[in-house]
Amino acid sequence: MTATTNDVAVPPPSAASAAQRTPAGTPRADAARDHLWGHFTRHSVYEPDESGHRGAVPVIVSGEGARITDDRGRTYLDGLSGLFVVQAGHGRRELAEAAAKQAETLAFFPLWSYATPPAIDLAERLAAHAPGDLDRVFFTTGGGEAVETAWKLAKQYFKLTGRPGKTKVISRAVAYHGTPQGALSITGIPSAKAPFEPLVPGTFRVPNTNQYRAPEHLRDDAKAFGRWAADRIEEAILFEGADTVAAVFLEPVQNSGGCFPPPPGYFERVREICDEHDVLLVSDEVICAFGRIGSMFACDDLGYVPDMITCAKGMTSGYSPIGACIASDRLFEPFRHGDTTFAHGYTFGGHPVSAAVAMANLDLFEREGLNARVKEHAPAFRRTLEKLLDLPIVGDVRGEGYFYGIELVKDRATRETFTDAEAERLLRGFLSPALFEAGLYCRADDRGDPVVQLAPPLVCGQAEFDEIEQVLRSVLTRAQELL
Numbered sequence: 432m433t434a435t436t437n438d439v440a441v442p443p444p445s446a447a448s449a450a451q452r453t454p455a456g457t458p459r460a461d462a463a464r465d466h467l468w469g470h471f472t473r474h475s476v477y478e479p480d481e482s483g484h485r486g487a488v489p490v491i492v493s494g495e496g497a498r499i500t501d502d503r504g505r506t507y508l509d510g511l512s513g514l515f516v517v518q519a520g521h522g523r524r525e526l527a528e529a530a531a532k533q534a535e536t537l538a539f540f541p542l543w544s545y546a547t548p549p550a551i552d553l554a555e556r557l558a559a560h561a562p563g564d565l566d567r568v569f570f571t572t573g574g575g576e577a578v579e580t581a582w583k584l585a586k587q588y589f590k591l592t593g594r595p596g597k598t599k600v601i602s603r604a605v606a607y608h609g610t611p612q613g614a615l616s617i618t619g620i621p622s623a624k625a626p627f628e629p630l631v632p633g634t635f636r637v638p639n640t641n642q643y644r645a646p647e648h649l650r651d652d653a654k655a656f657g658r659w660a661a662d663r664i665e666e667a668i669l670f671e672g673a674d675t676v677a678a679v680f681l682e683p684v685q686n687s688g689g690c691f692p693p694p695p696g697y698f699e700r701v702r703e704i705c706d707e708h709d710v711l712l713v714s715d716e717v718i719c720a721f722g723r724i725g726s727m728f729a730c731d732d733l734g735y736v737p738d739m740i741t742c743a744k745g746m747t748s749g750y751s752p753i754g755a756c757i758a759s760d761r762l763f764e765p766f767r768h769g770d771t772t773f774a775h776g777y778t779f780g781g782h783p784v785s786a787a788v789a790m791a792n793l794d795l796f797e798r799e800g801l802n803a804r805v806k807e808h809a810p811a812f813r814r815t816l817e818k819l820l821d822l823p824i825v826g827d828v829r830g831e832g833y834f835y836g837i838e839l840v841k842d843r844a845t846r847e848t849f850t851d852a853e854a855e856r857l858l859r860g861f862l863s864p865a866l867f868e869a870g871l872y873c874r875a876d877d878r879g880d881p882v883v884q885l886a887p888p889l890v891c892g893q894a895e896f897d898e899i900e901q902v903l904r905s906v907l908t909r910a911q912e913l914l
């Protein structure tokens with residue numbers, strides 16, 4: 432398995448139009464190849480092959496609603512909300528205007544001992560949405576920094592409260608928690624970590640909640656599987672010694688590996704375990720918050736109260752970057768006294784423009800009832816995707832809200848998956864480019880077993896669900912024929 436995901440290349444334009452050139456006059460396909468370093472991108476796809484053909488990076492130039500358009504004038508359904516981000520859809524003028532208005536009023540000021548109205552207003556609003564006593568908001572610029580913040584906060588909290596040995600973190604196999612070295616250390620994808628070892632020591636993995644790949648005797652008993660998976664967390668805490676473990680980092684619905692919802696009773700049991708061993712429960716909602724599952728925070732959808740929430744992506748629907756670690760009053764308490772300081776921060780954390788955009792985005796959520804919309808339409812999204820289960824290559828369809836994974840298998844009866852070489856041919860060689868070419872932007876991912884992932888903007892409804900199903904049906908049918 433590799434750590435990269437989509438790697439789609441398109442044919443470079445034979446003659447670049449003015450719109451396909453940089454201000455310096457270079458065809459963008461060439462400038463991208465020569466100067467832009469893609470994130471998690473395999474650049475060899477832009478090098479000439481044996482016959483001299485080379486691919487170009489797809490250049491997306493505009494968006495409207497659930498559609499994006501590339502520089503060749505082709506339009507695609509954005510089946511992944513960019514990267515689980517664009518909840519309110521593309522082209523929302525009021526979000527752009529909120530950014531412009533704030534930039535004119537005060538483009539920048541840091542949260543280092545000072546504050547700005549949008550950051551204060553947003554902190555108050557997030558605290559009101561967060562469950563329990565999660566009332567204190569530490570802003571970052573994105574999700575990985577929020578995870579990094581949560582770990583550092585957990586360590587210092589235990590130092591301040593007389594348990595300095597509690598520093599370790601437990602997380603789940605195949606889970607992705609970001610790229611800063613702490614967050615990457617918490618990540619459970621060995622191939623994503625290997626190039627950067629040694630990482631921050633003191634993190635440990637437990638099984639995730641992939642029911643489809645559960646131990647055979649638990650596959651048909653979700654409750655028993657949930658209990659078993661939660662108990663693995665307690666086992667890890669005991670193996671390491673509870674007085675050395677600071678926190679457990681879990682996504683409400685785990686993204687990497689293909690959307691694993693928690694089995695019934697899982698989070699209830701995890702909460703009990705954390706309370707018993709005085710271990711903090713961090714709900715990493717970088718993807719799942721802001722309506723993706725149906726509520727502002729997915730822990731509400733799933734009925735648990737964590738000690739911290741990490742979030743980012745959908746907070747502004749992507750119109751400006753921001754992230755946050757939301758902590759409980761209990762965690763903030765020791766920081767209220769004397770010269771105690773959380774010596775941690777980011778120049779752009781809680782940027783006023785982003786905070787103002789987040790406020791406008793949350794206004795839009797309320798006015799358009801986006802969360803209620805997800806709750807109403809999610810069963811139809813599931814039903815529509817489940818139609819694909821009649822294709823032999825589709826092993827499992829799973830997820831919650833507007834967040835689904837479709838696991839592809841070689842043999843549905845035995846659940847046999849593909850070898851690394853087959854997955855490489857199937858995902859990179861065929862599926863990613865074929866889906867894009869057929870007008871659907873989504874994600875074919877092999878960080879766990881091969882899956883196609885879908886997370887459309889929350890403004891989508893049955894028409895888009897049908898379109899997604901039809902494109903997938905046609906492309907997956909062709910994929911089967913190639914096997």
Ligand SMILES: Cc1ncc(COP(=O)(O)O)c(C=O)c1O
Nearest residue numbers: 573574575607608609715717718
């Ligand atoms: C669960 C989770 N945590 C953390 C991150 C890292 O967020 P960012 O890319 O904003 O740093 C991601 C990104 O996808 C994520 O899905």
